[in-house]
Amino acid sequence: SQQGEEDPQALSIQEGENATMNCSYKTSINNLQWYRQNSGRGLVHLILIRSNEREKHSGRLRVTLDTSKKSSSLLITASRAADTASYFCATDSGANSKLTFGKGITLSVRP
Amino acid sequence: DGGITQSPKYLFRKEGQNVTLSCEQNLNHDAMYWYRQDPGQGLRLIYYSQIVNDFQKGDIAEGYSVSREKKESFPLTVTSAQKNPTAFYLCASSIARGTQPQHFGDGTRLSIL
Numbered sequence: 476s477q478q479g480e481e482d483p484q485a486l487s488i489q490e491g492e493n494a495t496m497n498c499s500y501k502t503s504i505n506n507l508q509w510y511r512q513n514s515g516r517g518l519v520h521l522i523l524i525r526s527n528e529r530e531k532h533s534g535r536l537r538v539t540l541d542t543s544k545k546s547s548s549l550l551i552t553a554s555r556a557a558d559t560a561s562y563f564c565a566t567d568s569g570a571n572s573k574l575t576f577g578k579g580i581t582l583s584v585r586p
Numbered sequence: 587d588g589g590i591t592q593s594p595k596y597l598f599r600k601e602g603q604n605v606t607l608s609c610e611q612n613l614n615h616d617a618m619y620w621y622r623q624d625p626g627q628g629l630r631l632i633y634y635s636q637i638v639n640d641f642q643k644g645d646i647a648e649g650y651s652v653s654r655e656k657k658e659s660f661p662l663t664v665t666s667a668q669k670n671p672t673a674f675y676l677c678a679s680s681i682a683r684g685t686q687p688q689h690f691g692d693g694t695r696l697s698i699l
Contacts, residue, residue, distance in 0.1 A: 516693070576630075
């Protein structure tokens with residue numbers, strides 16, 4: 476069952492611009508995580524935000540969480556060509572801490 | 587360097603054949619997971635294991651089987667009962683049951699001959 480749904484499905488920006496990606500979910504969560512996947516590779520964990528947190532930063536990444544709207548956003552500032560990848564949100568909402576992934580956002584950063 | 591190793595990178599299955607995908611981790615993680623990824627789709631959970639000698643079905647377990655005889659290893663068998671096995675298979679691990687990030691291998695791409 477799909478829990479997180481990302482928006483937009485695809486995003487194309489120029490190098491140096493900021494990229495904002497959104498994730499909405501349906502049920503209450505313990506935490507929400509963002510992952511990156513380069514073509515043909517596994518996923519890499521970027522950042523985890525807990526349900527009692529509203530904002531977290533990691534380098535050029537900023538994640539916000541609004542539990543009242545059941546949504547999260549991932550902001551990548553000063554994007555680089557190397558940021559070109561698919562980005563997934565994943566929610567942890569059960570006692571077994573299984574993650575439920577969205578379908579992903581394809582980000583293209585043009586040099 | 588610690589990590590998760592999946593092998594082989596590419597695998598071809600003949601009709602009626604069972605194939606086994608390997609997943610090994612040296613991160614000393616208790617929990618391990620198998621996901622299936624189809625083009626343009628998110629990851630769907632096949633099986634997961636919280637501890638050695640124990641595993642549970644995920645959302646799409648039919649046609650698959652697993653074992654967890656050692657902490658480091660969590661092989662996935664795609665049986666002939668899985669009628670649409672062509673996909674990208676990803677193995678992951680996390681420190682323990684609980685709220686933890688997952689670490690992923692680089693996947694095995696399975697195709698039908």
